[in-house]
Amino acid sequence: xxxxxxxxxxxxxxALLARDGVLVAAGFTADPGEMFARLSPSLxxxxxxxxxxxxxxxxxxxYLDGKVDALDRVPAxxxxxxxxxxxxxxLRAVPAGTTVSYARLAERAGLPRTAARAAGSACAQNLxxxxxxxxxxxxxxxxxxxxxxxxxxxxxxxxxxSRA
Numbered sequence: 001x002x003x004x005x006x007x008x009x010x011x012x013x014x015a016l017l018a019r020d021g022v023l024v025a026a027g028f029t030a031d032p033g034e035m036f037a038r039l040s041p042s043l044x045x046x047x048x049x050x051x052x053x054x055x056x057x058x059x060x061x062x063y064l065d066g067k068v069d070a071l072d073r074v075p076a077x078x079x080x081x082x083x084x085x086x087x088x089x090x091l092r093a094v095p096a097g098t099t100v101s102y103a104r105l106a107e108r109a110g111l112p113r114t115a116a117r118a119a120g121s122a123c124a125q126n127l128x129x130x131x132x133x134x135x136x137x138x139x140x141x142x143x144x145x146x147x148x149x150x151x152x153x154x155x156x157x158x159x160x161x162s163r164a
Contacts, residue, residue: 002049004018004048005050005056005057007060009064010064010160013028013029013030014028015028015029015032016032016056016057017032018053021075023074023128024078025078026129027129029149036048039127056074059074063130068097068164069096071131076128083109084125086109086111087118087119088132090109096164099158102117102120102140116140129148135157136158
């Protein structure tokens with residue numbers, strides 16, 4: 001069973017999807033079905049229903065209240081190669097209120113600096129924003145770079161974290 005809950009945020013609704021208490025998707029959309037469609041075929045084969053996601057929902061509320069490290073306590077799992085998993089682990093280790101470049105993220109994952117493209121791909125395919133905080137990765141050339149949910153959402157998340 002995939003349980004969903006959608007929470008309001010200052011930048012729009014945040015849909016959370018979990019299986020057995022572990023987040024498998026999260027994203028800034030009012031329609032959890034959009035996130036469900038991005039899941040692996042084995043997870044899409046499970047039924048989906050609305051419910052209360054308890055600690056994950058509480059972590060979002062705490063994050064919005066200024067406890068910007070609250071999302072770190074929520075278990076999350078998504079598919080990917082061993083390299084991609086190392087990149088997701090490195091992403092979760094980037095502290096709130098800080099940013100890294102794609103090359104630096106690759107280094108933190110134990111990959112060569114030349115793996116910056118792999119880091120960018122991992123961010124683009126990340127299913128669990130903002131719990132796996134790809135918004136904290138910026139291009140070394142400056143600016144905000146892309147973000148699946150749009151630059152205004154990325155800018156808000158970074159500003160919120162830097163204020164805390």
